Amino acid sequence: MVNGQHDPVGMMLEVIDLASSGARTTEDIFTGSSHPMPTGRIFGGQVLAQAIIAADRTTGDERVPHSMHGYFLRPGDASQGVTLSVDRIHDGRSFSTRRTQAFQHGVPIFSMISSFEHEDPGLDHQHPIPRGVLSPEEAQQRTDATTLHPLSQRLVSDSPIELVHADGAIYDRVPGPHVPQQHVWMRTRRPIGDDPALHRAVLAYMSDLTIQEPVLRAHGVPWSLRGLKVASLDHAMWWHRPARVDEWLLYAQQSPSARGGRGLATGRIFTRDGELVASVAQEIMVRVPEASADGGVSGG
Structure with a gap:
């Protein structure tokens, strides 16, 4: 609650803040809750955020995510929590690769590969922001x-x-x-x-x-x-x-x-x-x- 009011941001942060339920040599297990949705189905962005947080916690502090590719496999149940399994696929000098799967009821609902890097100086350019958009x-x-x-x-x-x-x-x-x-x-x-x-x-x-x-x-x-x-x-x-x-x-x-x-x-x-x-x-x-x-x- 914030100033006596419902705090949706606090709920989101609580959902993203995963708990570790033990680690093994090549696999780490995390658990998280789900925030309620009117449709009863988990919001995909919730699982995206949980999956990248879980993978991030298995890398060194100096490495940051630069890309992820994921598939939504099954509808998630917003009334139930989520278990996330992270496989430490590769750790190189500059890049680390992780596979994260989110489970409910013993079956995967989301599968993701993500890559993390130790950022170094290099080339720098970008696409310009669109013009004429209302503030x-x-x-x-x-x-x-x-x-x-x-x-x-x-x-x-x-x-x-x-x-x-x-x-x-x-x-x-x-x-x-x-x-x-x-x-x-x-x-x-x-x-x-x-x-x-x-x-x-x-x-x-x-x-x-x-x-x-x-x-x-x-x-x-x-x-x-x-x-x-x-x-x-x-x-x-x-x-x-x-x-x-x-x-x-x-x-x-x-x-x-x-x-x-x-x-x-x-x-x-x-x-x-x-x-x-x-x-x-x-x-x-x-x-x-x-x-x-x-x-x-x-x-x-």
Whole structure:
């Protein structure tokens, strides 16, 4: 509780803070809780953050994650905890590789390979931050949260992450042109301290938020569409530069392709002053009701 109020950020940090349940020569076991979700299914970003924290704890303090590639294998049960197993695949002079699997009820729900490095000086360039995007303050002035569907309102208000869609949210309708791209500002709802490992893990948590939406926006499909089914299939992330997740970050997203019931989305995450923090890619399964699959859904 913070000032007598429910603290979703505190709940997220508690979930990410894993407990060790013993270690072996080549495998380390950790356990974590799950935070409640209205759908009853574990939020994918939770498992991403837990998996990278578990892997990080098996490397030297001087090594930081630079990439991860994971597959969502089964839906997770948000009413149950998670067991994470880390295999120490390789430790070289500069890089360490880890395989992490998250289990519930004795079966894996998520599998990830991640790589850590001892950072050294080298070449340095980056993609520039998009121009002409509304600031979070400007976008907030255009947002009317009172018009949200009750389930959408609960998801927004209970989230530890503050999200502001610069192009308008697609919870209940798809405003503006139906294009396969969007820009979302995000940050935690309060400061979370100065631990860089925690900020990297929470960035992984945040990377799973809204990344599916360029696929839906391109076809005018809002989240509230009756019969819509969306599930994340895989997730890849590359950390480029350090950043604080309790300060505004811009998530620039696009979808290069959708076909055969699958859609691909990519994203770049920038600090407000233009530093490229991370790159993300995710493929989703998407099932749209037949009546809406061709012409899309009318937006505002």
